[in-house]
Amino acid sequence: MSTSLIETAKHLVAAPGVVHTTLLFISVVHRLWDYLHLVHAPRYPGEPAPLHPDVLAFLSNTVIPESFLDRTAEVRNLWDILRAEIPTWKGPLLEAEVDELLRKHGPLYNLGAYMLLPPHRTCVNPSCANVGSKLGKHYLTEARLYTLRNGVLPVYEVPLYCKHCKTRYRYAYSVNEAKQDSSHRVYYTTIPRRYIHAQSASFLEDRFFENLTCSAHVSTTNLARSYNSDLGQTENMLQTSLSTNILQSTVLDGFFLHALLRRAQRHDIPLEIAHRGVEQSHRFEGALHQFNTLMAGTGQPFYAHACHGCFKIFLHPETGQLQFIRAVVTDGVTIGHPCCRVAGCQNELMSNKDHFCGEHHALRNQCLVRGCKANAEPGRITCTEPSHRAREEAHIKASEPALLDLNRRLLSDGVPTSARRHATSLSTQHRDLSVQKAGGSGLTLEFARSTTHHDQLATFGCGVIITRMSMHHNEGVSSVKDFLKRVFPYPWLLPTHIFYDHACGLLQHLRAQKDRFFDMVRLVVDVFHARNHHKDDGDTFCNNHTNPALCPELLLADGKWTINSSVAEQTNVWYGAFQAITREMSMARFNFFLDEMVSLRNEWFIGELERAGKQPFLLDFSAAESEWRQAHPQSL
Structure with missing residues (x-):
């Protein structure tokens, strides 16, 4: 060991409290670094940045021990010595201790556990005549941050302003002409934000209880109650005018906003939400409708999914050629939302307490x-x-x-x-x-x-859900046909087999309508229903055309079925449990919420398939489209 290291170690042993104080100083300043450089930026390159008076007082009174005679001088000395190293500090940080320190004392010095700044320091509005000009007029807005590991933290949002185009830049979004009733919030979908600005003074961690709602069907009301009684119970919270209890509406708004941001990023389109002139409960409605349209039919991220559980390759016994099976199961689930009482009307209600839509x-x-x-x-x-x-x-x-x-x-x-x-x-x-x-x-x-009568689901044989759709009428074969055409709008997207408990009725309907769209698909009654399907009514059509035993490719050598055609029944149990949560939602929220639950479940389920060795992947339909177009030039 070198002499310098030995001497350093001796100093550390002689003054153990100094090490902790120094590391705590570094941790606090590291946490507040961006805010410090916003409020007291150097006037020219290379100039030492001054220490903000509030931060100086906070460090002097809470970080430096009382045993030091001049605590303010100690803070200035540490600042002069360490400020060049703090921005790139790679050593340990006392994050939990900083949380507690700022939770207890921060608001007394206008400091929060986090100072939430916008990602821009210059105007990026392309319509601004002085685009690129420096933003100013910052102020502090007190708020609460609800975390899963550290309870409720006091935070301050620090908006900035462009005086040229009158755009206010906030932590999560920018808004132009904020006082106008027509103003809209434009969210930073290309810049990841760590926290979700759920409501005016409430921020949440980005995946606040989402998976618990998805897997355990816990309502936002019960999530809020559980958080307030357990996770949100925090000692040393400075009492202010803001409540530390989270509201059910905050949890729900946080869920919808985070999901909207994810979808906007996935589709690479901006997310705009009304800023003024609308109640908070209706603020997201326009965006929900927009992304519901994009999700319908083929919009799920794992629409092109395939794995060893639902995509099988086999050698045809007669031709000797390699062929594949891509099986889909469709079924209905009794779940719905309030709708207009006029038969056939699919307009949205103005209020869920209404019996008729605006038109009626x-x-x-x-x-x-x-x-x-x-x-x-x-x-x-x-x-x-x-x-x-x-x-x-x-x-x-x-x-x-x-x-x-x-x-x-x-x-x-x-x-x-x-x-x-x-x-x-x-x-x-x-x-x-x-x-x-x-x-x-x-x-x-x-x-x-x-x-609405029920929701229709389409599920791969492995259990991954392709899509869902609300049905205003009963599960008639005509409605199921329309649903399947929406799920598979082009022939090259069709699976090889579709399991449906009334496949015989669907096939008869298609033949009566002379509809040949599904000619290349085997319509099959799932194994569970096939045993007693039309057993005693003398109907031989089902047995002669949609019996799964007519498809030898579905059977393994040991007599077992290669596709789990009962997967829909298992999925229905999970899906139907959301009825209690969704029954009072508007049409837009109902569809968006359940689409998002399907997406979250699929994400989890894909991970389970990977761990089970099913090797999930996404199909590229471009080759199938090209092959189909070459084989059907008359259809172009």
Whole structure:
């Protein structure tokens, strides 16, 4: 060991606290480095940057021990000696201790655990007459950062401003003419941001509980409750006007915003969201619709997936040529969102409490007897038709016994009843009751909102989900045909086999319609349903055309099936569990949320396939397209 190292070691042993103080000083300054150079940048190259007064006071009072006589002088000395090394410091940093120090004392000095600056120091607005000019007019905005490992941290956002084009640059986005009702936030989709600006004073880590929602179906309400009672419980938090509790809406907005940013990056398009003139709950609606359109059908990142579990290569026994199997399973899941009650209407509701969309809003005053088109009388739920009015009276009478019993309980306890308690409310504004029948006339009162019938899924034989789509009507073969054409819009994208529990009906429908789009695809009833499919009704079409036993390529030498055609049933269990979370979402949020859950699950599932040795990869359809076009020149 050299003499210099020995002497250094002796000094360290003699003053152990000095090492810790020096390392803590480096850690704090390293954390605040970008902010320091923003607020007190050198006037010319090579000039020593001054230390900001707030940072100087914070370091003097919290980092330097009280045993030093002149703590401020010690900070200045350390700054002069170490400032050149701190930007490129590769040694250890006391991150957890810095968090606690800034959590407890930072806000007293206008400092947060993180100072959230925009990524630009000069204007990058291409419409600015002085593009490239230096940004200024910084100010501090207090906020909260919700983390999974370090609890709730106080932070400050430090926006910058271009006086020439009036663009305000914030941590996550820029906004031009921010005071105008038509202003929009343009997010930095090409510059990774570590935190998600979920709401005005709330930031989240970028994958805040997303996988827990995906895998365990935990609602954002329960996530917020769990965080506030466990992970968010932090000692030494300086009390300010901002609450440390996270809101359910913050968790949900953070999820949607992070997912929107991911999709914008994937498609290499800008993400713009309304800045003013819109409520927070509707702020993302335009962007959600935009990216829902891009996702529909073929938009999932693993649309071209293949692996040893769903893509099989075999030697044809007659021709001796190599061939492949690419199998897909489709099935429906009972899950849906509120929709317009007019049959066939797919317009979005203005509010989830509405029964009709904007186009059919005038029908809200119709008589509630099923099939009746007349308007109800004011204060009534039925029209003047005597039988309809009788049905309304029967409904009122049916609700009276429970009301009278409750009133008797009040009287037995000596509690006076009021006229209001005897009145029967006919309002259905907040009801979500099932269709009600009373008496024996056969007339039905419809109180319930309408919901979409189900979601249709397409899944590879390995379990990776290709896509999903909400179906407004029942799972008829015509609807399934339209769904499959949307999933596989071109012939060269079609799989070799499609498993569907009513494949026989679909094939009959295609033949009746003279639709030859699926001629090169084997439509097969999945093995689970095939055993009892039309077993006793004398229908031989299914057995003669869609029986999986007709496809020897699907069988291995030992008699086992090479494709797991029951994978849809297993996937449905996972997918259907989101009903409780999504049932009150708008159409845009419903579709976006479930598409994102599918994407997150696929990411996880691909990792599982890799670990299982299935060697997942993405197909390149360009060769298949070229081959198909050469074989079908008449279709060009």
